[in-house]
Amino acid sequence: MASRLHVADSRPEDWVYVSEGGATIVFSYRGTENPHFQGRVLRLRKTALSNNDTGHSVEEEPDDPMIAFQRDVISCIVPQAFLPDLDVILLNESWLGAIECLRNSDRPQERWKKDKIDKRRRKGVLATNLVGGEGIVAVEIKPKWGFLPREHHLSPQTVSTKTSTCRFCMHTYLRSQEGAFPTDYCPMDLYSRNETRMVKAIHDLWNAWVRSDGSLNNFRIFVSGKVIKPSHHDFHDVPIGPPDTGVSSSFNSGFIKETLMENLMRLLLDTRVLDIISTLQRTLDELDIEGLSKLCSMSKADLASMVAGPTPEDWRDFIRCYQTSYCTWDHANPDPKNIKHYLMAYLLSATFKDCSIILRFNQGGGSLSSHSVSIIDLDPKPMNKLGEWEELDRRIVEGYRAGGQQKRCAP
CATH class of the missing domain: 3.30.200.110 (Inositol-pentakisphosphate 2-kinase, N-lobe)
Incomplete structure (x- = not known):
């Protein structure tokens, strides 16, 4: 060794x-x-x-x-x-x-x-x-959930809400009712591959970043390895524009914002990373937490009782299954004998629902390589969180419906 x-x-x-x-x-x-x-x-x-x-x-x-x-x-x-x-x-x-x-x-x-x-x-x-280096500007985005669940396993009480409004937007509403900073950002816009909607998503992330003074965890800016916040005195002098234009980078003029938005869009449109993340989220979460709970009940268990996490060999076995037979299963009618793999699939989906991407570029623009976008925070999630997630899902949907909200998040 x-x-x-x-x-x-x-x-x-x-x-x-x-x-x-x-x-x-x-x-x-x-x-x-x-x-x-x-x-x-x-x-x-x-x-x-x-x-x-x-x-x-x-x-x-x-x-x-x-x-x-x-x-x-x-x-x-x-x-x-x-x-x-x-x-x-x-x-x-x-x-x-x-x-x-x-x-x-x-x-x-x-x-x-x-x-x-x-x-x-x-x-x-x-x-x-991924955020360091002299003259390097890096933006961290936590995209969150990029899909709406299928109807198969949703209850009559939740199906119309869950298939219309994305999980992030419902959770945002609940958090705003509890005093958190509101945001107009919808992950479905960012994942859409529609340039107009993607631009809106980036602007919504920026606006929430400014209103919260950088306290929200789904959008962060680093310059030469240092995290920058709107209230920082040195933010007004961030050298993020082309170096030879002679243009002063003024926060108030919007120059920093528009230049950053342009660079982010160039990178996002030039990479498959969002497609990869959303596909993995969706295909690994075929049942929704409601369907997973029903399958556990059929197996004489409940999500809150799940404690023992998968071993490394369990994960290697699951990956072999995912890359071969998993996609051929009848997920609308899941077989209880596959409960272990469905649980692991949901855990892995949760990893991709909570990961971040780092978009990195030189402050003067320049060429963009395929290595300009990276995925981070891909930690394994613990099995004992399943019961907590089930309860949170119920609370989010009930709170959203009780508030009379009816936002439609386009897929």
Whole structure:
């Protein structure tokens, strides 16, 4: 086995905070002493504040599941050109404690109040830095659900709503009723391949980004590796336009917005990445959570009782099935003997419903290569979330119908 990098071969102060999600936090390398870390980001697992860091750590813990999952599952159904490189990096508690002390104040308040770096971990992930590089502008978009479910397994109470309004728009309505920032963005527009609708989707993402001062998690802008927000004083001087035009990049004039929109549209129209994501979401979720629940009942179980996650061999077996016989099954009348594969298919669909794409280009425009778009956040989802998702689905649809909403999301 080749020798692995150790995080202690770098200084904690050479890593800067980039972003984080529910499970991981990301730092990018800004040092110059170790070329092995150049152009890479460090992804570390998080844990709840209530967890005690002095507890037992596994000296021979397995590699981060993200690495095996990308190698054995994701790379079999997504072209490698759209995936970042992932490598194992060894960790130690004192180094993790040092970077936490240095960078915790850079994290959003709602994050550091809830969780922290899991300092018991002995292995992390070193990945391609898709948002870094001098003069590089990168936009992260979380497209979300790109399809409407089939009628087969929907109840009489939900069928007209679910086949008319997409899941994201219903969930947006519920969140707005609970005080979240509203947004007009509809994923169906972004996935449509209709340029007019795609432009509308990008503008809606931008407008929600501005209104929320960048707090929504489905649209983020990075310049030279640094996240930019509308309220930042340096946003007005973002050099995002062609460098030789002499045009001042003024936020108020809309120059930054229109130039960015043009670059994003060029990339999105030139790539298959949205088609790949929406196809995988739809084909892996043939039953909807309602149909999956019915199938579990036929198998004398319920979604809330599902705890044990698939093993690596289970995933390899499922991928073989998905690439061969899965598409020939009668999904309108699912066979209870296939319950395990249907559960795994739904978990994998959830991964693609929650992934992000990174669109990356030089600030002066220039040529666009096939590597300008990447898919990230392709973590495996846990089986024990199924019951929670079932309840959330019920709450979203009931809340949307109770509010008298009737938006029609065109497929």
